[in-house]
Amino acid sequence: MWRRTYLLLLLIRVYFALSPSYLHPDEHFQGPEVFAGRVLAYPSQLPWEFTSSLPIRSVFPLWPIYEVPMSLLKWFYTEIGSGSPPPQLVYYALRAGMFLLSFVLEDWAIYELVPSPRHRRATVVLVASSYVTWTYQTHTFSNSLETLLVAWGLVLIRRIVENKQRSSYFSYAVFSFIAVVGVFNRITFPAFLLFPGLQLLPYFQRKPASLAAIIGFGLLFSLTAIYIDTSFYRPTASILSIIRDPIITPLNNILYNTDKSNLALHGIHPHHQHFLANLTQLLGPAYIVMILSLFSRPIIPFAMRNARALSAISATFILSIFPHQEPRFLLPCVPLLLSCVRMHRNRLFLATWIIFNAAMGFLMGVYHQGGIVPAQLAMREIITTNTAAQGIKSAPEASVFWWKTYSPPHWLLGAEDHANGPAGADAALNTSSISTFDLMGIPGSEMISRLDSSVPSCGSLSPVYLVAPVSATFLDAYIPDLSGAESADLQLYRLWSYRQHLNLDDMDFAEDGVRETLGRVVGRRGLGVWSVRRRCK
Structure with missing residues (x-):
């Protein structure tokens, strides 16, 4: 029974891995966007973390996850003489890679961390049935990689402690590598292994050489990471200059995040945010079951007396000290805490668990900002088709304004040699001909003002496009198909739409009420691409 259930959940994980939802800008701008321009000559815009004078993000952990797959695809397409790979293929290849990492490494680690054969199968199935496993773990997040590194760090700690016969230098090297990659990936990584790592102290007392080996391997991998980072940020730097003035990204990250004024730019949350809201x-329902178990006897249930629970709970306490708290910061806690839940075939728990994960899975894995990736992948074809429909034989410069959406990933526009227009178009649209403007959530009047300053005079081809949620009723006054919009100076003509898109940031219960808000955001869900033109009198 459990094998069939696990296989079904595996198919569900594949489905969500290939669904183009968009959970947070970091999944693009702190990963694929960094390497797409360097490897594939795609358009890219590096975020401030990579462009500041003291960069805070390391490329050392990103290299095998993003650059290697992109380089392999580029090599394959070069060998067959097809130029650069299309962005659709690269996008889904990276998603497939994250799925394989989750399927192989996360499930394997959880299976090893649960000592009881009786509970192993149920735990693996429970973790595989979480929407977090379906969505966050199959997206290109540094937090998703951190989840795997934390789990295997705990596995290595357990293997080292339980190996009382002889020293295993291979385990020491792997543990040091995981520790270094974890720290350079996210500075929050040590919080998860700090207290479980105390188990190693008696082992180091018995075998001091093991501590020396771990430190030695750690220094070697750290120097490698520093060299790679410094070479990335200073491509022309000599080895001597790297030694004299290295770029240590974890140190820069710590200095940045210990400044409360910097964190205020990203949002300040109460210290109880992680425990009360994010874990929930x-x-x-699994978190509610865990909370209720604390009121039983003994005070600390037997299922919680392990390194997995210690790692998750202690890390949550440590991360709660910092005022900026997002749910994805706690992704490593999810499989660790789920491995401590004992279901006992409770039907109420199973029912609520299935409903909760099905609802959150479709919300976060399918609909959450789900139209951005398809829209960006289709953008050149949309513009080229519209140009051809207006009888224009040359592809003009196009300005695309994105409003009330997450930042559009530039790399999804693809390389120049894949700008193939539709039949009848005399000239293909180059990527360099598209200018992308992220208006974020500015007021509608400001958005119209920006469009007004860019749209040419009446009778000229309008190279201006607007991408916005269909649920934004502000746009109705500029759509000619709707009554009363014929008199607007600017008019919007929809060229493309994608139905599976929800903009949760557009909810305004205080002003519109619950029923009206849900009717607008859910009932009129979707993302549209409009051609912006002036009304000709």
Whole structure:
């Protein structure tokens, strides 16, 4: 029974891995966007973390996850003489890679971390049935990689402690590598292994050489990471200059995040945010079951007396000290805490668990900002088709304004040699001909003002396009198909739409009420691409 259930959940994980939802800008701008321009000559815009004078993000952990797959695809397409790979293929290849990492490494680690054969199968199935496993773990997040590194860090700690016969230098090297990659990936990584790592102290007392080996391997991998980072940020730097003035990204990251004024730019949250809101959002009914178990005897249930629970709970306490708290910061806690839940075939728990994860899975894995990736992938074809329909034989410069959406990933526009227009178009649209403007959530009047300054005079081809949620009723006054919009100076003509898109940031219960807000955001869900033109009198 459990094998069939696990296989079904595996198919569900594949489905969500290939669904183009968009959970947070970091999944693009702190990963694929960094390497797409360097490797594939795609358009890219590096975020401030990579462009500041003291960069805070390391490329050392990103290299095998993003650059290697992109380089392999580029090599294959070069060998067959097809130029650069299309962005659709690269996008889904990276998603497939994250799925394989989750399927192989996360499930394997959880299976090893649960000592009881009786509970192993149920735990693996429970973790595989979480919407966090379906969505966050199959997206290109540094937090998703951190989840795998934390789990295997705990596995290595357990293997080292339980190996009382002889020293295993291979385990020491792997543990050091995981520790270094974890720290350079996210500075929050040590919080998850700090207290479980105390188990190693008696082992180091018995075998001091093991501590020396771990430190030695750690220094070697750290120097490698520093060299790679410094070479990335200073491509022309000599080895001597790298030694004299290295770029240590974890140190820069710590200095940045210890400044409260910097964190205020990203949002300040109460210190109880992680425990009261974020874990509830990630674990749902499982978290409620864990809370209720604390009121039973003994005070600490037997299922919680392990390194997995210690790692998750202690890390949550440590991360709660910092005022900026997002749910994805706690992704490593999800499989660790789920491995401590004992279901006992409770039908109420199973029912609520299935409903919760099905609802959150479709919300976060399919609909959450789900139209951005398809729209960006289709953007050149949309513009080229519209140009050809207006009888224009040359592809003009185009300005695309994105409003009330997450930042559009530039790399999804693809390389120049894939700008193939539709039949009848005399000239293909180059990527360099598209200018992308992220208006974020500015007021509608400001958005119209920006469009007004860019749209040419009446009778000229309008190279201006607007991408916005269909649920934004502000746009109705500029759509000619709707009554009363014929008199507007600017008019919007929809060229393309994608139905599976929800903009949760557009909810305004205080002003519109619950029923009206849900009717607008859910009932009129979707993302549209409009051609912006002036009304000709």
